[in-house]
Amino acid sequence: MTTPIQSKFTYFASDFHLGVPDFEKSLQRERLLVKWLDEIKDKADAIYFLGDIFDFWFEYKYVVPKGYVRLLGKLAELSDAGIKLVIFIGNHDMWIKDYLEKEIGATIIRGPIQTTIGHHKFYLAHGDGIGPGDYGYKFIKQIFKNPICQWLFSRLHPNFAFGLANFFSKLSRNAHQETDKKFLGNDKEWLVTYSNEIQRKQHFDFYVYGHRHLPLEIPLSAGATYINLGDWLSYNSYGVYDGNCFRLNYYKG
DSSP, rough: OOOOOOOSSEEEEEOOBTSOOOOHHHHHHHHHHHHHHHHHTTTEEEEESSSBBBBBOOOSSOOOOOOOOHHHHHHHHHHHTTTTEEEESSSTTTBBBSSSHHHHEEEESOEEEEEEEETTEEEEEEEETTTSSOOOHHHHHHHOOOOHHHHHHHOOOOHHHHHHHHHHHHHHHHHHHHHHHHHOTTTOOOOHHHHHHHHSSSOSSEEESSSOOOOEEEEOOOOEEOOOOOOOTOOOEEEEESSSSSSEOOHHH
């Protein structure tokens, strides 16, 4: 018997990387995101943002990065209307603390979670620092997550700190730009390997990630599906779950 399609949908998106490559293009992308959110607001029960909303974010006690007012205003509007907003911390905005939780009512998630939506079990994560390999990044991530290191970084003046962080973020992005565009094959896609390992121990219907920047939908064992949401730098891609199935869509604006 087919599960009835629900009247409200759950949406998933990731990797907006607002702030790059420059103010004008970031603003254009932000306006497109706001337009998309405005179009889905009457159909959305919940929206999951699976990381890297911003290309860089760091919260001082009284200072946050300037900009992004259109997106933040729209998210506050959606939250006030009763739409559930869930924001995962990505590798570019891992220093999100409680500002978005307080200002727009979002739930902040700092690692992989297991949840049930509708009649299906979901495994959700940004996707960085999990799966086999990439030991250099995993080591650096532990440094970035260290409270003492974060405290030391917060002693820097924001003008210098943000400039330094944006410089290294650009280096990282340039280094992975070509890899992000290529499908490596099921045996080399580390998040596919990671999902298969979990699936052997515990069943989930959908494994949904960001981080990879490439829209992917790959069948796994026992009827499970691996999904990578792509990004809004090249694809304007997002996921939607209707209570019966999960599909990847592309926003044309």
